Amino acid sequence: METDAVILGGGIAGLQSAYRLSKLGMRSVIVEKAPFLGGHTARFACKATDRCRLCGACALEDVLRKTRSADSVKPFVRTAVQRVDDENGRFALTLLRKPPRIIPEKCGQCGECEKVCPVDGALARSPLNNELYIDEDKCLFFKDASCRACMEVCPDAAVNLEEEPDTLELNASAMIVATGFKPFDPELKPRFGYGLVPGVVSALEMDAMLRSDTWFPGEGDAEARSAAFIQCVGSRDPKIGRNYCSRVCCGYAVRMARLMKHRFPSLRPTMFYMDIQNFERAFDKSLEEAAEEVRLIRSIPAEVRKGEDGRPELIYHGPGDERVIESFDLVILSIGITPASPEISTDLGVTKDGFCGTDGENVTTRKRGVFVAGTVQAPRSIEETIAHAVAAAGKAASYVKEMKNGGSL
Amino acid sequence: MRASAVRSVFLTRAARPAEASKRVLVLGGDSIGMNIAERFAIDGFPVLLLGYPAGTQVRDRITLAPDTVLDELQGFTGAFDAILTNSAGRSVERVGFVVAAQPEARVPKFEDYQLPSSRGIVSLSQLEDMLQSGDESLTRRGEWLHVAFLFGLSGESEPAVFSRVLSAIEHLGQGEKVQSYVFTRNLKVAADGLERRYRDCRESGAIFFKFDDAGPVFTSNSGGTLMVFREPLLGLEMELMPDLLVVDERLNPPASLKPLLETTPLAYLSAPFLQPESIRFSGVQTPKAGMFAVGPSRGVFDPAVIEDDVEAVVTALKESVAGVPDVTLPGSPVVDAAKCVMCLTCLRLCPHGAITFAKTAEVDPATCVRCGICAVECPMTAISLAPPAGDPDMISAIRQGLAATSGQGKIVAFLCSRSAAQALKSVPLRDVENLIPIVVRCAGTIAVPHVLEAFQQGAAGVIAAGCFQGNCASGYGTILAEERIALVRELLSDAGIDRDLVRFVPMAGNTPGVLGGAVRELEDRINKDIVKG
Ligand SMILES: Cc1cc2nc3c(=O)[nH]c(=O)nc-3n(C[C@H](O)[C@H](O)[C@H](O)COP(=O)(O)OP(=O)(O)OC[C@H]3O[C@@H](n4cnc5c(N)ncnc54)[C@H](O)[C@@H]3O)c2cc1C
Ligand code: SF4
Ligand code: SF4
Ligand code: SF4
Ligand code: SF4
Ligand code: SF4
Numbered sequence: 001m002e003t004d005a006v007i008l009g010g011g012i013a014g015l016q017s018a019y020r021l022s023k024l025g026m027r028s029v030i031v032e033k034a035p036f037l038g039g040h041t042a043r044f045a046c047k048a049t050d051r052c053r054l055c056g057a058c059a060l061e062d063v064l065r066k067t068r069s070a071d072s073v074k075p076f077v078r079t080a081v082q083r084v085d086d087e088n089g090r091f092a093l094t095l096l097r098k099p100p101r102i103i104p105e106k107c108g109q110c111g112e113c114e115k116v117c118p119v120d121g122a123l124a125r126s127p128l129n130n131e132l133y134i135d136e137d138k139c140l141f142f143k144d145a146s147c148r149a150c151m152e153v154c155p156d157a158a159v160n161l162e163e164e165p166d167t168l169e170l171n172a173s174a175m176i177v178a179t180g181f182k183p184f185d186p187e188l189k190p191r192f193g194y195g196l197v198p199g200v201v202s203a204l205e206m207d208a209m210l211r212s213d214t215w216f217p218g219e220g221d222a223e224a225r226s227a228a229f230i231q232c233v234g235s236r237d238p239k240i241g242r243n244y245c246s247r248v249c250c251g252y253a254v255r256m257a258r259l260m261k262h263r264f265p266s267l268r269p270t271m272f273y274m275d276i277q278n279f280e281r282a283f284d285k286s287l288e289e290a291a292e293e294v295r296l297i298r299s300i301p302a303e304v305r306k307g308e309d310g311r312p313e314l315i316y317h318g319p320g321d322e323r324v325i326e327s328f329d330l331v332i333l334s335i336g337i338t339p340a341s342p343e344i345s346t347d348l349g350v351t352k353d354g355f356c357g358t359d360g361e362n363v364t365t366r367k368r369g370v371f372v373a374g375t376v377q378a379p380r381s382i383e384e385t386i387a388h389a390v391a392a393a394g395k396a397a398s399y400v401k402e403m404k405n406g407g408s409l
Numbered sequence: 410m411r412a413s414a415v416r417s418v419f420l421t422r423a424a425r426p427a428e429a430s431k432r433v434l435v436l437g438g439d440s441i442g443m444n445i446a447e448r449f450a451i452d453g454f455p456v457l458l459l460g461y462p463a464g465t466q467v468r469d470r471i472t473l474a475p476d477t478v479l480d481e482l483q484g485f486t487g488a489f490d491a492i493l494t495n496s497a498g499r500s501v502e503r504v505g506f507v508v509a510a511q512p513e514a515r516v517p518k519f520e521d522y523q524l525p526s527s528r529g530i531v532s533l534s535q536l537e538d539m540l541q542s543g544d545e546s547l548t549r550r551g552e553w554l555h556v557a558f559l560f561g562l563s564g565e566s567e568p569a570v571f572s573r574v575l576s577a578i579e580h581l582g583q584g585e586k587v588q589s590y591v592f593t594r595n596l597k598v599a600a601d602g603l604e605r606r607y608r609d610c611r612e613s614g615a616i617f618f619k620f621d622d623a624g625p626v627f628t629s630n631s632g633g634t635l636m637v638f639r640e641p642l643l644g645l646e647m648e649l650m651p652d653l654l655v656v657d658e659r660l661n662p663p664a665s666l667k668p669l670l671e672t673t674p675l676a677y678l679s680a681p682f683l684q685p686e687s688i689r690f691s692g693v694q695t696p697k698a699g700m701f702a703v704g705p706s707r708g709v710f711d712p713a714v715i716e717d718d719v720e721a722v723v724t725a726l727k728e729s730v731a732g733v734p735d736v737t738l739p740g741s742p743v744v745d746a747a748k749c750v751m752c753l754t755c756l757r758l759c760p761h762g763a764i765t766f767a768k769t770a771e772v773d774p775a776t777c778v779r780c781g782i783c784a785v786e787c788p789m790t791a792i793s794l795a796p797p798a799g800d801p802d803m804i805s806a807i808r809q810g811l812a813a814t815s816g817q818g819k820i821v822a823f824l825c826s827r828s829a830a831q832a833l834k835s836v837p838l839r840d841v842e843n844l845i846p847i848v849v850r851c852a853g854t855i856a857v858p859h860v861l862e863a864f865q866q867g868a869a870g871v872i873a874a875g876c877f878q879g880n881c882a883s884g885y886g887t888i889l890a891e892e893r894i895a896l897v898r899e900l901l902s903d904a905g906i907d908r909d910l911v912r913f914v915p916m917a918g919n920t921p922g923v924l925g926g927a928v929r930e931l932e933d934r935i936n937k938d939i940v941k942g
Binding site: 020022023024025044045046048050051052053054055056057058059060061062064065069109127128129130211212213236238243244245247250274275276277278280281283284287298319321352353362363378382383384386387388390391393394395397 | 597642687688691723737835
């Protein structure tokens, strides 16, 4: 198969690059390893209260709609790059495509398979269209062939465990790497109690619960409940090699807190922070508004531990240097954006902060013809990811044109 | 904005020329505008550059317009008329695109801190000039120099300003015997490399005080300005009399955006910026086709993001030239000249500034996004919006949808294509069995007669779903739809029908739960009414 640009990663960055390439009259192939497009954004909740709160998450639905109607964009999901060869500034790739394990055209949505699956999360639903899929990293069949329960129970013969992946050869003139970021693993900061203290969750988990409307503040809604956000978890922390601000977590935490309060007005949210970063224009007013609904405390707790009543207990330095111990019903860790290896053999360079690319260059890399878009290169919001992806698409398109006109540069 | 829009009606030119202009009017001021102009020139776009640094060289394809200001912008993408003034008088230039790339306006916060500008109290820009010119008071000194920076103590600041504060500290640090202090509330480190640079500055001796309260009290005497404050960490009372007190600056959009803002009614949402604050206008896009906002004009001050903007605006122009048609776009609205009474309603309400007047109202197809607002608001129903080829018009779609069922328990849902129609894709099918979806391009297209038609054809209830306020790609399509639905509810009430059988429900493409919930509630209501009736 021939294309103008191959795009690794089908998150906001990859999709936006593909859409803009199509507007430039270029063909592109998106290679997405997950069973659905959208990346992290696909699991974010809309933060609108009485109005849009500008979180940017619905930009995904917008760009999906636009790429779907562009014939020149070919997205492959459940697909990985097996090999990249680069010949005179052009790329030859071997892609490994896994078949859908639950065939959407056959599946009648009866949910029988979900009832019999012994592994949590092996059978999941796409947050975008609710379709069932199998997570091969969790499913027992792909681990040791010890289970076929879903296949046996499915009345529509929609489960397709045995089909082998196929390979596909792809030639492209340019490559855009848009493989995104890795959320900080909160277990690396055990003092915040993640995985140890019940009631401590990561912001990513919280967001997913808000999206699927599965979060309730607990029994007795009349009784006010409390939630604490802890900021900068895994960011602004040179001791663990994170000497940068993740740029998005102040904004997402305030929006999340306000959405939770909007849904459950008796909730009392608190946010523990170092410095609040701007996430809207006219930020003075935004911050004032936020402070009416969210208690803001400038202090990062020293520890989160299990209190005597079983609830998480936070120990922090209050104003005037006194030690405060306070219990909350829920603690949300505002985890940051960390670099993820794009998992391709080509050496693209590493920035000071460990991301992929070259310091001082926005979208170019060490490798001719390879461009970076989105959070693979640095922490970015969705809005900033879109701007960056447009820049990458523009540069990639110029490169493709040059290659077409004169072969190698 | 309305007044000027009306004014330009009477200046309207002849019809759109066959050949769209590729010339770009770049409103610049510093190196960014210059960069953009050069990039365009390389890619074959002739440029007219207003505002550039002194000493800028004339280049191929770039025309420099010295001391010239844009007074007014008329027309549409591919055929704008820029009305310019300079010492020689007024002139009109035809351009295809307009790019606003002026630098930000920097406003020192002397007044906020109630400090007078003086030799010992300078703005950040003034300090930068002093550093640049190697001002003696900063360098050649036998004694220690104490420099205090005020950063975001009054009003939240910006990473772009923090970056400049750090640069100044780094620069000062190169001399010897300098002690820098930063008095702040929230450090703004959310930009490339700032956290690292902040820590380096602290390590090399700069002292940062972060306040939760108003911070230091200033008293001036003959010796200078005395700062008295409670040190935030340990609560100690401290005082400092710096040799130099540096006041930070508020970053405002360029002041010269007015003629561009006047090209669309959406200015009321975006002013003083050119781009409404909404994910619908990401990148350099503005509500008006062919007009682009780079950096400060859209509220972006971070140099790295501005670099993306420069690239993005070049890409956007190439896209217009590539002209790949959008197959999802329905036909442009058609005005029936026999019906149009030139009332100007459409002109005042088109969010994208797509309407002009010749002998009758006319729509510029390249500017119009097909939101349908004009068609619904025209008091003479002179404007019609054709559906995409092959699709039925809305009234036929309603009839077809209900014909087979006689409407029994059916709910007609008008779904905005930019939000609700996306959400529908993720609602479990069994939750929407009774739904007859009518996808509209923008909620602004949903009109009172459509809703009444649905009831006449036997629908049991109607949902009109559009974007949340603040997220409508046409600015106020959703507000207009909400108003119209309120009107229908009045009409139903007057006719003795339960008004709650019609609702406007705001949502986003990623809120299937909101849509599902609205359907469930309406079904309950319908059932209750049946039991009652
Ligand atoms: C908890 C949390 C909340 C956030 N909330 C907000 C918010 O409210 N607003 C906001 O603007 N931003 C928010 N962000 C930031 C936002 O997530 C990012 O800006 C956005 O996801 C970046 O998109 P991306 O395409 O660069 O990366 P990703 O979303 O990470 O997408 C990358 C894609 O590439 C795929 N991929 C990875 N490796 C490969 C490979 N080797 N081969 C093929 N495919 C691959 C992945 O499966 C994924 O689909 C938040 C971040 C976090 C952690
Ligand atoms: S998803 Fe975010 S940007 Fe979209 S409507 Fe909701 S709050 Fe607004
Ligand atoms: S094979 Fe077993 S483990 Fe795998 S998805 Fe099916 S039921 Fe779950
Ligand atoms: S955005 Fe806020 S929470 Fe996130 S790293 Fe920066 S300062 Fe910390
Ligand atoms: S609103 Fe209708 S009648 Fe009024 S000017 Fe426009 S097309 Fe003509
Ligand atoms: S459909 Fe919308 S954008 Fe087009 S002319 Fe009418 S009001 Fe303007």
